[in-house]
Amino acid sequence: MSRNLNIPGTLAATMTATTPGTVGVLLRLAKMVHRRSTEELLGMRLRQYQLLYAVRESAPMRQQDLCERLWLDPNNCVLLLNEVEALSYVERRRDEEDRRRHVVDITPEGRRALERAEQAQAGLEGEILGALSEEERETLYRLLSKALEAQRG
Amino acid sequence: MSRNLNIPGTLAATMTATTPGTVGVLLRLAKMVHRRSTEELLGMRLRQYQLLYAVRESAPMRQQDLCERLWLDPNNCVLLLNEVEALSYVERRRDEEDRRRHVVDITPEGRRALERAEQAQAGLEGEILGALSEEERETLYRLLSKALEAQRG
DNA sequence: TATTGTTATACTCTATAACTATA
DNA sequence: TATAGTTATAGAGTATAACAATA
Numbered sequence: 537m538s539r540n541l542n543i544p545g546t547l548a549a550t551m552t553a554t555t556p557g558t559v560g561v562l563l564r565l566a567k568m569v570h571r572r573s574t575e576e577l578l579g580m581r582l583r584q585y586q587l588l589y590a591v592r593e594s595a596p597m598r599q600q601d602l603c604e605r606l607w608l609d610p611n612n613c614v615l616l617l618n619e620v621e622a623l624s625y626v627e628r629r630r631d632e633e634d635r636r637r638h639v640v641d642i643t644p645e646g647r648r649a650l651e652r653a654e655q656a657q658a659g660l661e662g663e664i665l666g667a668l669s670e671e672e673r674e675t676l677y678r679l680l681s682k683a684l685e686a687q688r689g
Numbered sequence: 690m691s692r693n694l695n696i697p698g699t700l701a702a703t704m705t706a707t708t709p710g711t712v713g714v715l716l717r718l719a720k721m722v723h724r725r726s727t728e729e730l731l732g733m734r735l736r737q738y739q740l741l742y743a744v745r746e747s748a749p750m751r752q753q754d755l756c757e758r759l760w761l762d763p764n765n766c767v768l769l770l771n772e773v774e775a776l777s778y779v780e781r782r783r784d785e786e787d788r789r790r791h792v793v794d795i796t797p798e799g800r801r802a803l804e805r806a807e808q809a810q811a812g813l814e815g816e817i818l819g820a821l822s823e824e825e826r827e828t829l830y831r832l833l834s835k836a837l838e839a840q841r842g
Numbered sequence: 843t844a845t846t847g848t849t850a851t852a853c854t855c856t857a858t859a860a861c862t863a864t865a
Numbered sequence: 866t867a868t869a870g871t872t873a874t875a876g877a878g879t880a881t882a883a884c885a886a887t888a
Contacts, residue, residue, distance in 0.1 A: 566719030
Protein backbone atom coordinates (compact mmCIF):
# COMPACT_ATOMS: atom_id res chain seq x y z
CA MET A 537 0.00 0.00 0.00
CA SER A 538 2.69 2.43 0.94
CA ARG A 539 4.32 1.38 -2.30
CA ASN A 540 1.31 2.51 -4.27
CA LEU A 541 1.74 5.98 -2.85
CA ASN A 542 4.33 6.41 -5.54
CA ILE A 543 2.17 5.47 -8.48
CA PRO A 544 -0.34 8.06 -9.63
CA GLY A 545 -3.14 6.62 -11.66
CA THR A 546 -3.78 3.85 -9.18
CA LEU A 547 -6.37 3.71 -6.47
CA ALA A 548 -3.92 5.35 -4.10
CA ALA A 549 -4.16 8.50 -6.17
CA THR A 550 -7.74 8.95 -5.11
CA MET A 551 -6.72 9.39 -1.48
CA THR A 552 -6.63 12.79 0.12
CA ALA A 553 -2.88 12.84 0.45
CA THR A 554 -1.63 12.39 -3.07
CA THR A 555 1.52 10.68 -4.10
CA PRO A 556 4.96 11.94 -3.11
CA GLY A 557 5.98 10.90 -6.60
CA THR A 558 5.17 14.13 -8.36
CA VAL A 559 7.35 16.12 -6.02
CA GLY A 560 10.05 13.49 -6.37
CA VAL A 561 10.11 13.80 -10.13
CA LEU A 562 10.00 17.57 -9.83
CA LEU A 563 13.08 17.55 -7.62
CA ARG A 564 14.98 15.29 -9.98
CA LEU A 565 14.26 17.51 -12.95
CA ALA A 566 15.27 20.56 -10.93
CA LYS A 567 18.52 18.88 -10.00
CA MET A 568 19.22 18.22 -13.66
CA VAL A 569 18.52 21.84 -14.56
CA HIS A 570 20.91 23.01 -11.86
CA ARG A 571 23.63 20.67 -13.07
CA ARG A 572 23.31 21.76 -16.65
CA SER A 573 22.90 25.48 -16.04
CA THR A 574 26.64 26.00 -15.91
CA GLU A 575 28.44 29.31 -15.91
CA GLU A 576 29.96 28.25 -19.19
CA LEU A 577 26.52 27.88 -20.74
CA LEU A 578 24.82 30.99 -19.35
CA GLY A 579 27.80 33.30 -19.30
CA MET A 580 27.07 33.80 -15.60
CA ARG A 581 26.04 31.75 -12.59
CA LEU A 582 22.46 30.52 -12.48
CA ARG A 583 21.75 32.53 -9.33
CA GLN A 584 23.08 35.65 -10.96
CA TYR A 585 20.89 35.02 -13.97
CA GLN A 586 17.84 34.58 -11.78
CA LEU A 587 18.55 37.81 -9.94
CA LEU A 588 19.19 39.74 -13.12
CA TYR A 589 16.01 38.36 -14.61
CA ALA A 590 13.98 39.53 -11.61
CA VAL A 591 15.62 42.95 -11.59
CA ARG A 592 14.86 43.62 -15.22
CA GLU A 593 11.24 42.69 -14.68
CA SER A 594 10.67 45.47 -12.13
CA ALA A 595 13.68 47.78 -12.38
CA PRO A 596 14.24 50.08 -10.73
CA MET A 597 13.13 48.26 -7.60
CA ARG A 598 13.87 48.31 -3.91
CA GLN A 599 16.44 45.80 -2.75
CA GLN A 600 14.05 44.49 -0.15
CA ASP A 601 11.39 43.69 -2.73
CA LEU A 602 14.00 41.96 -4.86
CA CYS A 603 15.06 39.75 -1.98
CA GLU A 604 11.51 38.75 -1.24
CA ARG A 605 10.79 37.99 -4.85
CA LEU A 606 13.80 35.69 -5.04
CA TRP A 607 13.09 34.05 -1.67
CA LEU A 608 16.51 35.11 -0.52
CA ASP A 609 17.49 36.07 2.98
CA PRO A 610 18.65 39.69 3.14
CA ASN A 611 22.24 38.63 3.71
CA ASN A 612 22.31 36.19 0.79
CA CYS A 613 20.71 38.84 -1.35
CA VAL A 614 23.47 41.27 -0.47
CA LEU A 615 26.18 38.77 -1.30
CA LEU A 616 24.58 37.92 -4.61
CA LEU A 617 24.06 41.58 -5.45
CA ASN A 618 27.72 42.24 -4.71
CA GLU A 619 28.66 39.67 -7.32
CA VAL A 620 26.32 40.98 -9.98
CA GLU A 621 27.23 44.58 -9.28
CA ALA A 622 30.92 43.69 -9.54
CA LEU A 623 30.11 42.41 -13.03
CA SER A 624 28.54 45.85 -13.75
CA TYR A 625 25.22 44.18 -14.53
CA VAL A 626 23.26 46.09 -11.87
CA GLU A 627 23.66 49.32 -9.93
CA ARG A 628 22.66 50.10 -6.37
CA ARG A 629 21.89 53.58 -5.15
CA ARG A 630 20.30 55.08 -2.07
CA ASP A 631 16.60 55.73 -2.07
CA GLU A 632 16.42 59.52 -1.56
CA GLU A 633 13.05 59.21 0.12
CA ASP A 634 14.41 56.83 2.74
CA ARG A 635 18.14 56.72 2.84
CA ARG A 636 18.18 53.37 4.65
CA ARG A 637 16.93 51.74 1.49
CA HIS A 638 18.72 50.77 -1.67
CA VAL A 639 17.26 50.89 -5.15
CA VAL A 640 18.51 48.34 -7.65
CA ASP A 641 18.58 48.88 -11.38
CA ILE A 642 19.87 46.92 -14.35
CA THR A 643 22.59 48.38 -16.58
CA PRO A 644 22.68 48.26 -20.39
CA GLU A 645 25.54 45.78 -20.04
CA GLY A 646 23.36 43.74 -17.73
CA ARG A 647 20.56 43.66 -20.26
CA ARG A 648 22.87 42.41 -22.97
CA ALA A 649 24.33 39.70 -20.75
CA LEU A 650 20.84 38.70 -19.63
CA GLU A 651 19.63 38.38 -23.20
CA ARG A 652 22.53 36.11 -24.04
CA ALA A 653 21.87 34.03 -20.95
CA GLU A 654 18.19 33.81 -21.83
CA GLN A 655 19.00 32.39 -25.24
CA ALA A 656 21.21 29.77 -23.63
CA GLN A 657 18.62 28.95 -20.99
CA ALA A 658 15.93 28.66 -23.64
CA GLY A 659 18.13 26.20 -25.47
CA LEU A 660 18.59 24.17 -22.32
CA GLU A 661 14.85 24.24 -21.66
CA GLY A 662 14.35 22.95 -25.17
CA GLU A 663 16.61 20.02 -24.34
CA ILE A 664 15.09 19.34 -20.93
CA LEU A 665 11.54 19.48 -22.26
CA GLY A 666 12.46 18.05 -25.63
CA ALA A 667 10.17 15.06 -25.23
CA LEU A 668 7.12 17.27 -24.75
CA SER A 669 5.05 18.79 -27.51
CA GLU A 670 4.46 22.51 -27.61
CA GLU A 671 1.01 21.97 -26.20
CA GLU A 672 2.34 19.79 -23.40
CA ARG A 673 4.95 22.39 -22.50
CA GLU A 674 2.30 25.05 -22.19
CA THR A 675 0.21 22.74 -20.05
CA LEU A 676 3.21 22.05 -17.85
CA TYR A 677 3.92 25.76 -17.51
CA ARG A 678 0.30 26.44 -16.63
CA LEU A 679 0.10 23.72 -13.97
CA LEU A 680 3.40 24.64 -12.34
CA SER A 681 2.43 28.32 -12.31
CA LYS A 682 -0.95 27.53 -10.85
CA ALA A 683 0.60 25.56 -8.01
CA LEU A 684 3.17 28.26 -7.41
CA GLU A 685 0.71 31.14 -7.40
CA ALA A 686 -1.37 29.43 -4.75
CA GLN A 687 1.63 29.37 -2.40
CA ARG A 688 2.11 33.11 -2.30
CA GLY A 689 -0.65 33.86 0.19
CA MET B 690 11.02 40.43 -27.66
CA SER B 691 13.38 38.95 -25.16
CA ARG B 692 10.74 39.82 -22.62
CA ASN B 693 8.21 37.64 -24.38
CA LEU B 694 10.49 34.67 -23.98
CA ASN B 695 9.08 34.40 -20.51
CA ILE B 696 5.44 34.29 -21.47
CA PRO B 697 4.16 31.03 -22.90
CA GLY B 698 0.98 31.38 -24.84
CA THR B 699 2.30 34.31 -26.82
CA LEU B 700 3.85 34.29 -30.24
CA ALA B 701 7.24 33.69 -28.65
CA ALA B 702 6.05 30.27 -27.59
CA THR B 703 5.90 29.22 -31.18
CA MET B 704 9.65 29.63 -31.58
CA THR B 705 11.98 26.67 -31.62
CA ALA B 706 13.63 27.54 -28.35
CA THR B 707 10.78 27.65 -25.89
CA THR B 708 10.52 29.94 -22.95
CA PRO B 709 12.92 29.76 -20.02
CA GLY B 710 9.86 30.41 -17.92
CA THR B 711 8.83 26.81 -17.41
CA VAL B 712 12.21 25.89 -16.01
CA GLY B 713 12.15 29.03 -13.88
CA VAL B 714 8.84 28.09 -12.31
CA LEU B 715 10.04 24.53 -11.87
CA LEU B 716 13.10 25.71 -9.96
CA ARG B 717 11.03 27.95 -7.71
CA LEU B 718 8.67 25.13 -6.81
CA ALA B 719 11.62 22.84 -6.16
CA LYS B 720 13.15 25.44 -3.88
CA MET B 721 9.91 25.61 -1.95
CA VAL B 722 9.79 21.83 -1.60
CA HIS B 723 13.35 21.81 -0.29
CA ARG B 724 12.60 24.53 2.24
CA ARG B 725 9.52 22.79 3.54
CA SER B 726 10.90 19.24 3.59
CA THR B 727 12.42 19.74 7.00
CA GLU B 728 13.89 17.06 9.20
CA GLU B 729 11.16 17.89 11.69
CA LEU B 730 8.49 17.08 9.10
CA LEU B 731 9.98 13.93 7.57
CA GLY B 732 11.66 12.52 10.65
CA MET B 733 14.88 12.50 8.65
CA ARG B 734 16.71 14.72 6.16
CA LEU B 735 15.27 14.97 2.68
CA ARG B 736 18.41 13.43 1.14
CA GLN B 737 18.19 10.52 3.53
CA TYR B 738 14.55 10.02 2.63
CA GLN B 739 15.38 10.03 -1.07
CA LEU B 740 18.13 7.48 -0.57
CA LEU B 741 15.97 5.25 1.58
CA TYR B 742 13.18 5.46 -0.96
CA ALA B 743 15.50 4.36 -3.74
CA VAL B 744 16.97 1.54 -1.68
CA ARG B 745 13.58 0.08 -0.83
CA GLU B 746 12.61 0.11 -4.47
CA SER B 747 15.43 -2.23 -5.49
CA ALA B 748 16.83 -3.69 -2.28
CA PRO B 749 19.12 -5.43 -2.01
CA MET B 750 21.12 -3.46 -4.55
CA ARG B 751 24.72 -2.65 -5.33
CA GLN B 752 26.01 0.58 -3.90
CA GLN B 753 27.20 1.68 -7.31
CA ASP B 754 23.74 1.30 -8.83
CA LEU B 755 22.25 3.23 -5.95
CA CYS B 756 24.63 6.13 -6.51
CA GLU B 757 23.83 6.27 -10.20
CA ARG B 758 20.13 6.18 -9.56
CA LEU B 759 20.38 9.10 -7.18
CA TRP B 760 22.76 11.06 -9.41
CA LEU B 761 25.25 11.13 -6.58
CA ASP B 762 29.01 11.10 -6.91
CA PRO B 763 30.48 7.99 -5.29
CA ASN B 764 31.95 10.01 -2.45
CA ASN B 765 28.71 11.85 -1.67
CA CYS B 766 26.92 8.55 -1.82
CA VAL B 767 29.30 7.11 0.77
CA LEU B 768 28.80 10.05 3.10
CA LEU B 769 25.04 9.86 2.79
CA LEU B 770 25.06 6.10 3.30
CA ASN B 771 27.16 6.58 6.43
CA GLU B 772 24.43 8.79 7.84
CA VAL B 773 21.58 6.48 7.00
CA GLU B 774 23.45 3.42 8.19
CA ALA B 775 24.23 5.18 11.47
CA LEU B 776 20.47 5.56 11.86
CA SER B 777 20.18 1.78 11.35
CA TYR B 778 17.91 2.34 8.36
CA VAL B 779 20.15 0.49 5.89
CA GLU B 780 22.88 -2.12 6.04
CA ARG B 781 25.95 -2.51 3.88
CA ARG B 782 27.70 -5.78 3.32
CA ARG B 783 30.34 -7.07 0.94
CA ASP B 784 29.25 -8.67 -2.30
CA GLU B 785 30.65 -12.19 -1.99
CA GLU B 786 30.91 -12.49 -5.77
CA ASP B 787 33.11 -9.41 -6.00
CA ARG B 788 34.48 -8.29 -2.70
CA ARG B 789 35.23 -4.80 -3.97
CA ARG B 790 31.53 -4.15 -4.10
CA HIS B 791 29.04 -3.34 -1.40
CA VAL B 792 25.42 -4.44 -1.33
CA VAL B 793 22.92 -2.14 0.34
CA ASP B 794 19.71 -3.29 1.96
CA ILE B 795 16.96 -1.62 3.95
CA THR B 796 16.24 -2.68 7.54
CA PRO B 797 12.81 -3.20 9.08
CA GLU B 798 13.44 -0.06 11.09
CA GLY B 799 14.27 1.73 7.86
CA ARG B 800 10.99 0.62 6.31
CA ARG B 801 9.01 1.94 9.23
CA ALA B 802 10.81 5.29 9.21
CA LEU B 803 10.36 5.52 5.45
CA GLU B 804 6.65 4.89 5.68
CA ARG B 805 6.28 7.64 8.24
CA ALA B 806 8.31 10.01 6.06
CA GLU B 807 6.21 9.11 3.06
CA GLN B 808 3.03 10.06 4.86
CA ALA B 809 4.55 13.41 5.77
CA GLN B 810 5.85 13.99 2.26
CA ALA B 811 2.46 13.10 0.81
CA GLY B 812 0.92 15.69 3.09
CA LEU B 813 3.39 18.28 1.92
CA GLU B 814 2.72 17.39 -1.69
CA GLY B 815 -0.95 17.88 -1.00
CA GLU B 816 -0.18 21.39 0.20
CA ILE B 817 2.21 22.24 -2.62
CA LEU B 818 -0.18 20.98 -5.28
CA GLY B 819 -3.29 22.00 -3.39
CA ALA B 820 -4.47 24.33 -6.13
CA LEU B 821 -4.51 21.52 -8.69
CA SER B 822 -7.35 19.08 -9.23
CA GLU B 823 -6.68 15.38 -9.08
CA GLU B 824 -6.71 15.24 -12.85
CA GLU B 825 -4.28 18.14 -13.11
CA ARG B 826 -1.93 16.47 -10.66
CA GLU B 827 -1.87 13.33 -12.72
CA THR B 828 -1.23 15.35 -15.84
CA LEU B 829 1.61 17.16 -14.10
CA TYR B 830 3.11 13.86 -12.97
CA ARG B 831 2.83 12.44 -16.46
CA LEU B 832 4.48 15.44 -18.13
CA LEU B 833 7.33 15.68 -15.63
CA SER B 834 7.96 11.96 -15.90
CA LYS B 835 7.92 12.09 -19.66
CA ALA B 836 10.52 14.86 -19.70
CA LEU B 837 12.63 13.03 -17.14
CA GLU B 838 12.53 9.67 -18.89
CA ALA B 839 13.80 11.24 -22.09
CA GLN B 840 16.93 12.46 -20.31
CA ARG B 841 18.13 9.03 -19.28
CA GLY B 842 19.61 8.03 -22.62
C1' DT C 843 46.39 -2.31 -14.45
C1' DA C 844 41.40 -1.32 -13.61
C1' DT C 845 37.55 -0.97 -10.45
C1' DT C 846 34.91 -0.11 -5.96
C1' DG C 847 34.65 2.24 -2.22
C1' DT C 848 36.70 5.57 0.97
C1' DT C 849 38.99 9.72 2.74
C1' DA C 850 40.68 14.51 2.42
C1' DT C 851 39.80 18.88 0.86
C1' DA C 852 37.68 22.83 -0.99
C1' DC C 853 34.02 25.50 -2.93
C1' DT C 854 29.10 26.96 -3.32
C1' DC C 855 24.72 27.79 -1.25
C1' DT C 856 22.22 28.73 2.73
C1' DA C 857 21.03 30.12 7.60
C1' DT C 858 21.80 32.71 12.19
C1' DA C 859 23.28 36.46 14.64
C1' DA C 860 25.53 40.71 15.46
C1' DC C 861 26.64 45.26 13.63
C1' DT C 862 25.99 50.12 11.08
C1' DA C 863 23.25 53.76 9.32
C1' DT C 864 19.20 55.84 9.00
C1' DA C 865 14.42 56.72 10.47
C1' DT D 866 13.15 51.95 19.15
C1' DA D 867 12.60 50.02 14.80
C1' DT D 868 14.08 49.14 9.97
C1' DA D 869 17.32 48.31 5.71
C1' DG D 870 21.31 46.78 4.66
C1' DT D 871 25.73 44.70 5.79
C1' DT D 872 29.23 41.66 7.83
C1' DA D 873 30.88 37.48 10.28
C1' DT D 874 30.42 32.87 10.89
C1' DA D 875 28.98 28.28 10.55
C1' DG D 876 26.49 24.53 8.45
C1' DA D 877 24.79 21.65 4.51
C1' DG D 878 25.44 20.12 -0.23
C1' DT D 879 28.53 19.19 -3.88
C1' DA D 880 32.85 18.39 -6.62
C1' DT D 881 37.91 16.94 -7.41
C1' DA D 882 41.72 14.27 -6.29
C1' DA D 883 44.30 10.93 -3.84
C1' DC D 884 44.21 6.51 -1.43
C1' DA D 885 43.15 1.30 0.00
C1' DA D 886 41.36 -3.04 -1.07
C1' DT D 887 40.19 -6.22 -4.50
C1' DA D 888 39.87 -7.96 -9.11
